[in-house]
Amino acid sequence: MVSAVILMLIALVALFPDFFSTQAPHKTNARESFIPVQGMHLFSEEGLGLHAYQVVGKRNPTTLKMEWRADGDKIIPLGFFVKGYEYSVFGLFNSSRHLIGPKDSSSRERVHFLGTDRLGRDQWSRLAHGTRVSLSIGLVAVMFSIIIGIVLGGISGYYGGWVDMVIQRLIEILQSLPPIPIWMALTASLPRDWSVEQTYFAITIILSLIGWTTLGREVRGRFLALREEDFVTAAKLSGCSQMRIIFRHMLPAFTSHIIATSTLAVPVMIINETFLSFLGLGLRPPAISWGVLLQEAQNLQSVALAPWLLLPGIAVILTVLALNILGDGLRDAADPYN
Incomplete structure (x- = not known):
């Protein structure tokens, strides 16, 4: 029974990958390469609400490696069925709704639940x-x-x-x-x-x-x-x-x-x-x-x-x-x- 439920969830992701994605899978951003996993949180100083912390990067002067850390003062409110990039559903109609993402679709704030790769592409969307x-x-x-x-x-x-x-x-x-x-x-x-x-x-x-x-x-x-x-x-x-x-x-x-x-x-x-x-x-x-x-x-x-x-x-x-x-x-x- 557990395996059947897991396979049903995987099948849903396979059928509607754009709906579950937070960004376009081929979208690159060299400034966001190797961003670590961003977790979701429920509690903050502002109260109860689903959110993620914005990550900020700083280049290490010794290793020249970009080091990312979560900034606890910068909160990205998350919501369900939010607007994002537009995609086609089996060629029948277009939609811009996504299961989860930042509530403010007009802002430049992005979340990467599974991090990014060397080209700054969102790993969760690509997965x-x-x-x-x-x-x-x-x-x-x-x-x-x-x-x-x-x-x-x-x-x-x-x-x-x-x-x-x-x-x-x-x-x-x-x-x-x-x-x-x-x-x-x-x-x-x-x-x-x-x-x-x-x-x-x-x-x-x-x-x-x-x-x-x-x-x-x-x-x-x-x-x-x-x-x-x-x-x-x-x-x-x-x-x-x-x-x-x-x-x-x-x-x-x-x-x-x-x-x-x-x-x-x-x-x-x-x-x-x-x-x-x-x-x-x-x-x-x-x-x-x-x-x-x-x-x-x-x-x-x-x-x-x-x-x-x-x-x-x-x-x-x-x-x-x-x-x-x-x-x-x-x-x-x-x-x-x-």
Whole structure:
């Protein structure tokens, strides 16, 4: 139950990242680089009210590093459903409402709940937009894997013979190859001048082309067992076509198992995309994903200066754990022998 609630909240952020953001994700400000995390407070000398303290920076004359600190005398009142930058909601209408932010939208005061990066970009806003990209890549890649696994696994199990032999040898060849080097080689071969959308779909297809083999074998095994069942024989005698028998009668018999398996496959795809983007072989700026955000934390100097750059890693861990727990629960619920 807890994992389902966490995933629902993450899904809301992925669906409406602009609504949850406090600033435009690509907005830069060199004067606000590496601002630390700004917390929210309820109590102040002025009374009760949600607020944050404005941060002021001063350059250290010895290290020449900008040092930021919260100024307790400068309060930024915060409110819900405040006005901010304008954005489009699924291309249907425009809105400028945001879940939380400074009450006075006309002022130059800004809050950075997760700090900023070296270009002064708001980390919370970028994390919200990265959630959409990373989750969607995982879901779309798993969807493609399901389609390929069901079609090839179903054909292999239903027809058998030489068709089964060819498909199973293909699966064995793909499973014998180390997936990570293959993914790295394929993504590294993508042209650098491709747009963000082209790279996005190319990475999704690359991840799904190797990720379907396990499901394909499971579907094949189920079809081998189901094709001798009485309801399949009855469907054949009633004159149903082979495609109708496969997709209308046999496939629904273990749909719950496919759903559980797919839920466990999504975190694997998310980790793979994050891993490739972190190494610079997946999505690249100006695209925003969890892996792209973690590129900022590749060296110890950046982490020492701004440890909050590692926060996208916590989002990855939280999402993967929640999906795994939910997938384990669905798998146990779908197991008739449990």
